[in-house]
Amino acid sequence: MAVATKKKTTTKRVTKKKGFTKETYLQWYEIMLRVRRFEERALMAYSQQKIRGFCHVYIGQEAITAGMVSALTPEDKVVTAYRQHGIALSRGLTSRACMAELYGKATGCVEGKGGSMHFFSKELNYFGGNGIVGAQIPIGTGIGFAEKYRGTKNIAVTMFGDGAARQGALYESFNMAMAWNLPVLYICENNGYAMGTSVQRTSNVTEIHQVGDAFNMPNEAVDGMSPESVHEALQRAADHIRAGKGPYFLEIKTYRYRGHSVSDPAKYRTKEELESYKQLDPLVVTEEKIINDKIATQDEIDAIKAKIKEEIEDAAEFAENSPLPDPSELYTHNYVQEDYPFIRD
Secondary structure (H helix, E strand, O other), X not given: OOOOOOOOOOOOOOOOOXXXXXXXXXXXXXXXXXXXXHHHHHHHHHHOOOOOOOOOOXXXXXXXXXXXXXXXXXXXXXXXXXXXXXXXXXHOOOHHXXXXXXXXXXXXXXXXXXXXXXXXXXXXXXXXXXXXXXXXXXHHHHHHHHXXXXXXXXXXXXXXXXXXXXXXXXXXXXXXXXXOOOOEEEXXXXXXXXXXXXXXXXXXXXXXXHHHHHHOOOEEEEEOOOHHHHHHHXXXXXXXXXXXXXXEEEEEEOOOOOOOXXXXXXXXXXXXXXXXXXXXXXXXXXXXXXXXXXXXXXXXXXXXXXHHHHHHHHHHHHHHHOOOOOHHHOOOOOOOOOOOOOOOO
């Protein structure tokens, strides 16, 4: 199976006590800009009918991907839901492989068979991209069990949205993870709406992280519009888990600037609400901080912008020119039990 590879880089783990380095801020900015420009290009291609089917973009939630990269290790496992292009890119899947997958091309990260919701890379410890709401929660719990069984210090990062927090599988998984002391970091990306339904209309418990209290699972709410806050919370949680103290639950409060999917006009929220959150845009705020605090120069920011622009243009061209999967590949990478009694020629 075609798999994207990542250039080897070293990620400096930093703490609030030591402060965040220039390298960390520029790393965060580059990750967020890559995700933003990738998603914008994907929306353009969708409007041109070059990308079809379901497509859920990550615009507005990029600070989460940035904080994850600096707080976690490449050996940690990550599984998430269907709004996942940004997470996949931050874990090391290339823009080329991800864009080609959106186009349904053979050069995509799963050879054009997964589409927008089902990226995957065993080599990069990225387990998707899952289309069924909440299905990844028990999967991530199982991955955590595997890591404990193997005796590693790796964490199973299990991500889901505020809508999936209402699924019964979450409660079963939380109970099992606490009973067995599994190394799972549960992350709810709470962007306020399950499709078009607000958290306030679906639950009496609107502070979703408090669900962890029922299981004595450590939990906290996190500002998801700030890469600094995301990094610090993830590092606290990761240190807790790696010390053998069991699971941790973070509710990362974020906001998506686009609809639930490309077909959603998002009429369930006001223009004033959207504009108020755009004032917190993590990409804009981080760039302003870098310049205003003289962390880096405008020339360095411009160089990152030029690099990302070229990368995304290259990814789109690569996807355009890549071949479609050969029809003979239809049945490869599918599980088949040859002696199953109802298999017919």
